Amino acid sequence: NAGVTQTPKFRVLKTGQSMTLLCAQDMNHEYMYWYRQDPGMGLRLIHYSVGEGTTAKGEVPDGYNVSRLKKQNFLLGLESAAPSQTSVYFCASHPSQGASEQYFGPGTRLTVT
Amino acid sequence: LAKTTQPISMDSYEGQEVNITCSHNNIATNDYITWYQQFPSQGPRFIIQGYKTKVTNEVASLFIPADRKSSTLSLPRVSLSDTAVYYCLVPVGNTGFQKLVFGTGTRLLVSP
Numbered sequence: 001n002a003g004v005t006q007t008p009k010f011r012v013l014k015t016g017q018s019m020t021l022l023c024a025q026d027m028n029h030e031y032m033y034w035y036r037q038d039p040g041m042g043l044r045l046i047h048y049s050v051g052e053g054t055t056a057k058g059e060v061p062d063g064y065n066v067s068r069l070k071k072q073n074f075l076l077g078l079e080s081a082a083p084s085q086t087s088v089y090f091c092a093s094h095p096s097q098g099a100s101e102q103y104f105g106p107g108t109r110l111t112v113t
Numbered sequence: 114l115a116k117t118t119q120p121i122s123m124d125s126y127e128g129q130e131v132n133i134t135c136s137h138n139n140i141a142t143n144d145y146i147t148w149y150q151q152f153p154s155q156g157p158r159f160i161i162q163g164y165k166t167k168v169t170n171e172v173a174s175l176f177i178p179a180d181r182k183s184s185t186l187s188l189p190r191v192s193l194s195d196t197a198v199y200y201c202l203v204p205v206g207n208t209g210f211q212k213l214v215f216g217t218g219t220r221l222l223v224s225p
Binding site: 044045103104 | 204
């Protein structure tokens with residue numbers, strides 16, 4: 001049981017390049033989330049999904065897109081990276097019933113130059 | 114905006130008990146209080162959660178007064194490995210979608 005995994009762990013992009021971050025969970029959770037964390041700050045919600053095939057905007061969605069084609073995967077895309085998107089990105093998942101704990105992945109450190 | 118307020122930092126020594134208090138004056142009737150711990154370069158990790166009175170697990174205790182406008186995370190006999198950032202959160206939603214609004218947390222430094 002790997003929990004929540006994220007790919008890649010590190011990435012450096014040039015301004016204007018695109019990339020996709022992959023989040024995978026093997027706990028059969030319905031809800032999945034993407035956060036970003038800037039230095040010395042708390043996490044901010046980018047997008048979330050309440051089930052396969054659904055996505056919704058969080059607090060800071062601009063510049064990002066997401067897809068949840070499979071229940072276990074939640075993809076975060078940057079179509080045209082900007083230096084302001086330099087951050088650590090965390091994925092989390094949560095079961096739909098009962099437990100109220102979010103399980104976080106190890107993070108992806110992205111630098112945009 | 115975060116719905117909680119907590120100290121920016123705290124210092125302690127190994128073996129001491131650490132109490133971190135969080136205020137959540139606008140907590141709603143159905144809201145519960147959750148604490149997460151975050152080490153550098155890692156994702157947050159759930160510590161404890163409660164709705165009222167006292168909750169205890171293998172790593173911490175959570176004290177919540179009757180008015181629920183504050184809560185106190187208690188870490189007994191801290192060690193160097195407890196140095197981390199601790200977030201107090203009042204998530205909206207219990208069994209369904211949870212909106213977690215993170216503040217800057219409390220940076221705990223444990224010294225020898």
